[in-house]
Amino acid sequence: MVPRVQKVQISRRAVLAGAAAVVVAFDPVNIGWLTAADATPGIRVPGLDGELLLDDASRTAVAEDYGQIVHRKPLAVLRPGSTRDIQKIVRFANEHGLEVAMRGQGHSTYGQSQAAGVVIDSSTLSTIRRVTRTYAVVDAGVQWLDLIRTTLAAGLTPPVATDYLGLSIGGTLSVGGVGGASSHHGLLVDNVLALEVVTGRGELVRCSPTVRPDLFHAVLGGLGQFAVITRATVRLIPAATTARVYHLTYPDLGSYLAAQRTAVTDGRFSYLEGQAVPAADGWSYLLEGVEYYTPPAAPDDDGLLSGLAPAGVEITEMPYFDWLNRIYDLVQQxxxxxxxxxxxxxxxxxxxxxxxxxxxxxxxxxxxxxxxxxxxxxxxxxxxxxxxxxxxxxxxxxxxxxxxxxxxxxxxxxxxxxxxxxxxxxxxxxxxxxxxxxxxxxxxxxxxxxxxxxxxxxxxxxxxxxxxxxxxxxxxxxx
The missing domain is CATH 3.40.462.10 (FAD-linked oxidases, C-terminal domain)
Structure with missing residues (x-):
């Protein structure tokens, strides 16, 4: 007789860790996890440094994402206590036909970070390992917000930041990472010096442009298809202290695009974005240029605006960090x-x-x-x-x-x-x-x-x- 699969709930979590494990086996027939009481015919699961959460609340929490469109509840949620845990679960998944997905902050919009098998919650791997004058070594679950706060204390910053800083480093590097400074520095994936990953075979590999370069370049922007990013070495540059923000308005698309082409070609702004804005008769357009600087130096307003011919200009200033983090609270809401x-x-x-x-x-x-x-x-x-x-x-x-x-x-x-x-x-x-x-x-x-x-x-x-x-x-x- 096939044993009944029990739903285990102990203070909202069931712990899979060494000799104290409540869950000790996997039932491949009924597709579920077994307790010690009924696990004899099951497949033994590996001991972990972290936790495997089986309760409904934990699985439901990762069955959604920012998009709130696709909902896929996994069998379990791994909160890894180490990179070894990820290796073990990926190898176990290979042996028993399970799907695995790494979840950062769940900021995907269409179920991209969901899986029917095991979802790995990277938030437990969130240590900033090292900060030097030219790079930082960070776990995949670190948020850009926390890294930037840390590096700014040393007068440093990543060259590019996404508009919302509450994203995980591992999740962003799996996609690309685009922002206003991409006009100077490319995407976030173009500013990575080395990676530590667990491949889909369960192998722990350290790679870089010179060590296993095929894997390194495949993983960056590879949508999580080849390996789980567990650690990254990202480039740092000196940080300015102040952001001067230029909001330039245009009544029509043609003049807006012409100004954007001029600005991106000569690289006059440190940061360049823009958007279409609803207007009474359709759409108007807002070019958003920012110059980063540290007083007593100051931007040349006339030079920065030369040749852009906006219909309206608004200039403001704020600290560099406040500019980078300007939409965090709004997105959280x-x-x-x-x-x-x-x-x-x-x-x-x-x-x-x-x-x-x-x-x-x-x-x-x-x-x-x-x-x-x-x-x-x-x-x-x-x-x-x-x-x-x-x-x-x-x-x-x-x-x-x-x-x-x-x-x-x-x-x-x-x-x-x-x-x-x-x-x-x-x-x-x-x-x-x-x-x-x-x-x-x-x-x-x-x-x-x-x-x-x-x-x-x-x-x-x-x-x-x-x-x-x-x-x-x-x-x-x-x-």
Whole structure:
């Protein structure tokens, strides 16, 4: 007789750790974990330094993400006490046909960090190991907010920061990491010096541009398909103390894009972003340029604004950290509301951006945008990781509609996901690609098209490092 699988609840958690383990075996028939009382026919599980949480509350908490669209409850949640725990669980998953996904801060929008097997909660691996004048060594679960606070105490900063600093370092490096300073320094993945990872085979590997470079470059922007990032060495540069912020307004898309092209080409601002803003008769446009500096030096306002021809100018100042962390509280408030977030993030080639953006915005109401519409350029030559797919033009524009459905409405959310798919197809038709943090229903054929000439290398890396396709199934890349 097959033993009954028990749901174990002990102070909201069941602990799998050494001799004191409550859960001692896995039942591959009923797909569940067994206690000592009924585990004789089960498969023994490895002893761990951390915890395996089986209670419903813990599993439900990781069955959702920022997007609040896909909900997939795992069999268990691993809170690792060491990198060894991740190795053991990944090897165990290989042996018994389980899926595994690493979860940082759960900021994906369409179930990308979910799995039906075991979800690894990286927040227990959150130590800043070392800070030097040129780099920091950090665990994957460290948030950028905590790293930047630490490095600023030494007068240092990562070259690029995402707009929201509450993301985990491991999660961001698995995707790419784009921000306003990408116009000078590329993506966050272009500012990594070394990694420690656990491959889909359960092997612990340290890699860099000179040691196992194939794995290093595959993992950065590899969407968690080949290995779990457990530690990273990230580049640091001297930090300024002050941010002078220039908000330049434009009444039409053409003049806005011309100003953005000028600014990104000559690199006049330390930080360059921008967005479309709802207006009475459609959309207006806001170029957001920032110059970082340390007094007594000061920016040349006239020089920075020369040739940009805005309709309006607003200049403000704030401490450097306050600028980097300006939206943290807002995002935390939005997360608490649990609003569906069917985001779409695309890279559009320079030669197509005006036509594409004007068409999309003409058919997008402020209600359907539901949040922020980002539109700003980056220089392609600064972005080097092979699996971050970009259009071929020297300048590419990120267009991101960060939708929020308020109040939550399933039908409205599904309609917007359908629109996302249409806008994605339109972008691909003009040479665009996706920045893969989206709520877009994609097939394996779509992913093959996305990777294009890199698909063979992507598939080869998967076969080499995760041949049983254990890792990160939520992306839906493979059959």
């Amino acid at each position: 939005l997360m608490a509301l649990k609003l569906p977030g069917p985001w779409i993030n695309l890279f559009i080639p320079d030669e197509s951006v005006e036509q594409y953006a004007s068409t999309v915005l003409a058919n997008t109401t402020p209600e359907d945008a539901g949040g922020v519409v980002l539109l700003y350029p980056v220089r392609r030559e600064l972005i080097h990781q092979p699996f971050v797919r970009l259009p071929s033009s020297p300048v590419v524009f990120l267009m991101a509609i960060l939708r929020a459905v308020s109040p939550p409405d399933e039908a409205a959310t599904r309609r917007l996901i359908g629109i996302n798919r249409e806008q994605y197809d339109q972008a691909v038709a003009v040479g665009g690609t996706q920045y893969p943090v989206n709520a877009i229903p994609l097939t394996p054929a779509d992913w093959r098209r996305h990777y294009g000439p890199q698909w063979q290398a992507f598939r080869t890396a998967k076969r080499r490092y995760d041949p049983k396709q254990v890792l990160t199934p939520g992306q839906g890349i493979f059959e």
